[in-house]
Amino acid sequence: MQEDDVLAELRASKALLEGHFLLSSGRHSAHYLQCARVLMNPERAGRLAVALAAKLPHDIRRNIEKVISPAMGGVIIGQEMGRALGVDAMFVERPEGTFELRRGFELSPGDKVLMVEDVVTTGKSSREAIAAIEDAGGKVIAAAALVDRSAGEVDLGVPFTxxxxxxxxxxxxxxxxxxxxATPAIKPGSRKQA
Known part of the structure; x- marks a missing residue:
């Protein structure tokens, strides 16, 4: 899947919007990405996950034992990446403000994990998820995301695809x-505005 194909999927699902948007950061943009929309169709989510799995370096892909994603935004793509790679998929969540494995999810010491997100912007939640995975005994060998919004600047401390x-x-x-x-701003997204 080429970049144009991915952009076509984002536009077809109305995940990539154009207009005037007030972002959760307080900044304004003429574009907004709502990845949940591109993932709401299981066939589309599966195609994107297969394409992302194929883009992972072979030496990393063959060593992945588990896929873990942060809740909420990463759950669907995490599940589809587990399917694409043929491994179990779990997620970390923040019941008390810090990511942790719950719901009976467990890692064996040293399990080789791919941490996957829908969108990475600053990398903050990705780094927090990686720390939680390592605290639970896993070894994060790589990270992946459908979309990198960092302009290639993000450093997650592991290879990132x-x-x-x-x-x-x-x-x-x-x-x-x-x-x-000249146009009023729309406040999209899942985070509460301050």
Whole structure:
């Protein structure tokens, strides 16, 4: 699957939107990515996971024993990556603000884990998930994501493979270009706005 194919999937599912958006960071953008929309169709999610699994370096792909993703956004792609790689998929969640394995999920000491997300922007939640996996006894040998929004800048401390990289400019409220300033901002997303 080429980058244009991935972008077509994002647009067809209305996951990649254009307009005027107020992001959870407080910055503004003419583009917004809601990865949950591209993953809501199981066939599409499966195709994207197979493409992402194929993009992993062979030496990493053959050593993966478990896939773990952070809840909520990573659960679907984590499950599909487990299917694509033929290994169990689990997730970490934050019942008290810190990621941890729950629901009877366990790792054997040294299990080789792929941590997978839907979107990586700053890498903060990815690094927190990796720390939780390692605290639970796993060894994260790589990370993957459908979309890298970091402009290639993210450092997760392990090899990182995105299916596609997207970089859209964002603006502070006092830096808006005229075309954005002329339209009201929409507040999309899953996080509560401050």
């Amino acid at each position: 995105p299916l596609v990289s997207l970089s859209f400019p964002t603006y502070a409220p006092d830096e808006l270009p005229p075309e954005l300033a």
